[in-house]
Amino acid sequence: MTSTTSSSTTSEKRRNRIGTKNGDLYQWTHIPYDQINSNYATQEYIQDKIRENESVEDIIEPPESHDLHVWQYEQIRQFTLELNHFAVHFSDVCTAKTCPKMKATEDWLFLCASHKATQECSAIDYFFHTLDNTSALLNSEKLFPKRIEISTSSLKQFPSIMRRLYRLFAHAYFHHREIYDQIEEQTHLCERFVTFALKYSLVPPSSLIIPSPK
Numbered sequence: 100m101t102s103t104t105s106s107s108t109t110s111e112k113r114r115n116r117i118g119t120k121n122g123d124l125y126q127w128t129h130i131p132y133d134q135i136n137s138n139y140a141t142q143e144y145i146q147d148k149i150r151e152n153e154s155v156e157d158i159i160e161p162p163e164s165h166d167l168h169v170w171q172y173e174q175i176r177q178f179t180l181e182l183n184h185f186a187v188h189f190s191d192v193c194t195a196k197t198c199p200k201m202k203a204t205e206d207w208l209f210l211c212a213s214h215k216a217t218q219e220c221s222a223i224d225y226f227f228h229t230l231d232n233t234s235a236l237l238n239s240e241k242l243f244p245k246r247i248e249i250s251t252s253s254l255k256q257f258p259s260i261m262r263r264l265y266r267l268f269a270h271a272y273f274h275h276r277e278i279y280d281q282i283e284e285q286t287h288l289c290e291r292f293v294t295f296a297l298k299y300s301l302v303p304p305s306s307l308i309i310p311s312p313k
Contacts, residue, residue, distance in 0.1 A: 132162040139246070141165070141173040149177075155291045159298060168249035171257055171299055172237070175264075178295075179233050181288055182267055186226045188278055189271060198222035203269035203308060212263065222270050229263050236260065261292075261301040268292065272309045 132144045148158045161170040201209040201222045211220035213228035220228060237243060237260075242253045268289045271279040283289055290312060296302040 132165070141169060141246075142176065145173060145177050155287055155294050158291060159295045166248070167299075168251075168254060169247060171254075171301075172243065172246070172249050174295055175257060175260060176237055178264060178288075178292055179230060179237065181286070182264060183230055185271075185282060185288060186223075186230060186267065188282060189226070189275055190223060192275055192278065193223045193226075193270075195221040195223065198270070198274060201225035201266070201270060203266065203273045207269065207308065209266050209270075222274070225270075226267055229267065233260050233264065257299075258301050261296050262306060265292065265296065265302055265306065269308055 132140060135143055137143055144162065145158065159174060161167060199221050200219055201211065203209070208219075209225065210217040211225050211228050213232040236256055242256060243249065268279075271282075272289075279289075289309065293302075293307055293309070293311075296307070297304070
């Protein structure tokens, strides 16, 4: 009886109440992964570590004995969520007129795969097409019917998702550097993304064209 009450209390504390002010959001005690009483424990664990401003390496390091396939899946979901916020920062300066093609430097042109046949898109359309398509894939009941177990056959989706998501950083870096630098200084999102991609061999180093931070 005592154990049930404790779990319920822990779960209740980890919830933002309706009407909570922005400054008071997520003001719960961060606890070890195995003590999070939630169906979304891995997601909550990752987000807690991000809010605590832990190092990039600590944020991408899984809890002991955690399923690595599930860990990769949840990290990619988190990157997709954060990249949706990232993309919004560029919507006023990255338009069909200013960036009619999805480029990173003048040497890299990316075609959008979110169509029946791959085709050119403006950069901002590529951003949102890619993010929408990624969200649809990650929420596919056919590919990922359970968030607590990832089939081996679905793992092949990860490299292609990561490769396309990386292009959003690359365009921002080479064409909207000032905004990119402001966001990266606050979030280290690209650094975390690249560190994760290399740790799990999800993007080939030859495709990582943004210079590493010194």
